[in-house]
Each structure stands twice: as C-alpha cells, then as structure tokens.
Amino acid sequence: MGFTAMLIAAVLPAIILLIYIYNKDKVQPEPTKWLVKGFLFGVISAFASTLISSPLGWLGFYTTGEAATFREAVSVAFFGAAIPEEAAKLLMLWLLLRKNPYFDEKIDGVVYAACVGMGFAAIENVMYLSTYYSTWVTVGLTRALISVPGHFMFAIAMGYYYSLGYWGG
Template identity: 25%
Template structure:
C-alpha cells in the first residue's frame, strides 16, 4: 500500500488540474500500462548491465558499479533512464493513444503522467520491501523520500514528453515523430541529471535533486496551463474531417 499511496496522491493532484476529465476506465488502463512497463524495463536494464559488465546482471555487485570509470558509470545511468522513459511511453501509447477518447492536446500529458505513476507505484513497492521489512518507521521514511523524489521525477519526466507530443498534436507525421524524439530526449535528460545528483552526493543529500524537481515542476505546471487552453486541435480535427470526406 505504501508504494501506491504516493503515486495516488500525485495522480489526484494532477487530475484535478484537468478541466475536462478523462474517462476513469482509460485512466485505469493508463495506470496499468505503466505498471506493465516495469518488467519490460527491468529486462532491458538487466540486458544493458550484462552487456557493460560482461556477466549476468544478478552477479554485478555495487562495488563493481562504483569502480566503473565516470564515462561508463554516467552512460549506464543515462541508459537506464532512457529505457524507463521509452518503456513508459510504449506501453501507454499501445493501450491509449489509438482510442477515440484521445482527442485533444492535454490528453497526452494526462495519460502519460497516469502511466508514469503506475510505473512509479510498482517501482516503489520493489524499493520498499526491504525498509518495511526492517521497521515500520524506516519504511515510511523511505516512502516519504520516494514520494518527494523518484515518484515526482516520473511524473515530471512523463509531463515533459507529454508536453512535446501535445505541442505537435496538429502537425504532420514527421513533426509528431520529431516531437516524440525531443520529448524522450529531455525526459531522459531530467531523469539522468536527477539520478546523477543523487550519485554525486553519495545519497547523503537530496537538496540538489529536489531543487531540480521543484524548478521543473513549476515550469511544467505553467506549460500544462498553456496546453489546456490550446484550441488549435479543433482546427486540426476539422481539417482532417474535410480531407477524409474528399
């Protein structure tokens, strides 16, 4: 339950900003899509780790990771971030983006964030098993840190990708594909910088990472307000209707 609580709080906060609520059925599908992305991400990350260390990923020790040279270490962090962002995107678009209810720019941000929180919920459970196995207090302490850190990170990185997709809602196929690539790049960049900021401080200081998320969050909220009031999609849909009618 502790793993889902933080995700549900952020989900409630995000959805209350939506002036035209999405169907609860599709929001549930998006959340489940994010949860289903976890196994795929773990397999891909394990494969990357095995390639880097030339041994099964479950045999790689934390010491071996620490002894990696900086370029390889940073590359591994960036690789893991890219894998997670891509997997979240693939699973959500596979379950949601082809449906008729996906019909306005802000939907991209709403559904991707919902999926990201499903991903974060399962990730939290995996991380909280050991702390809660020690003491309840330790478990809730770690849960609180994950609420402020990784769970918010997944929310914001998905928001970035969603914003780029929303901005290209009325563009042609090439424009939309470029928007996806740009969104994944900047989402991965945020994810990587956050993880590296934790790595650089040895996990003893979270202030730099939280400052990064707070600044990004403010920008995202303003961006979401802009997307919510974007009406170009109406012209886009009417144009598509005219072209389809010959």
C-alpha cells in the first residue's frame, strides 16, 4: 500500500467524526467555509503546541529523553503533550470564534471545537503514520480507535465549556 493510502487512513477518522458532529447542528448549520477554517486552525495548533511544549521541556517540566520512571512518564504526558496541545487548540478556537458572525448558538462552540480538534488529530496522524511508515496500518488503526476519538471527546468538552462561558449557563 502506498503513501496515498496512508494519508487517507490518517485523515479519514477525523473526517468521519466531523461529519457526525456536523449532523448534530440541525437548527443553523455552520457554513462550510468556517468549518474548513476551523479544521485548518486545528492543523496550525499542532505546530503551535510545539512552541509551548519545547520550552516546558527546556525548563525541566519533563524529561526530553526516554521516560524511565512512572513520574517521568506522567510529566511527559502532561507537560509534553496534554497541556500544550489543549492550550494550542483553545487558542485557535478563541481566534476562530472571536469575530465569527456565525457563532450564534451554544452548539456552535462544540462544532467549531470539533473542527479544530479534528484538524489537530488529522495532522498528528499524518506525522505519526509517516514516522512509522513501515507499520502505518497498525499505528493508523490504533490511533483511529484511541487517539482520534480522544481528541474528539476533548474537543467536545472544550467547545461545550467555551460556549457556556461565552453564552452563559
């Protein structure tokens, strides 16, 4: 199987989940242009997260080498991945919605956050599958079942609470 099949496998899980969440916004569906913009902001957030995680590593918040202990593994998971990734996605969500005229109902925060999260997940998948090209089918299947749905659920929670904060309880 070739590089094109790998790219499709990397992006398809994110697209499937985007279609699912898009179909939940039945009253005033968001314009495609803004959904694509949200997805692209998610792609950008993957690169922006390294601007957050790298300094945290340099400052000693986590070990930059192989994690030898449970404490090191936890510190890498939080300071090297979770916190920088979610902070970058939140920043991109805020940039996307601050002047978006179509952000006009509570469900919109969830839809746009899902777009950002799936853009992040898609490019992260491309990077992982490219890195592990010899085993991309196994890595792709594992990430499609665990990582992409994880990013999706985190995005839903982020969008829900973003909307709650913006529109009130």
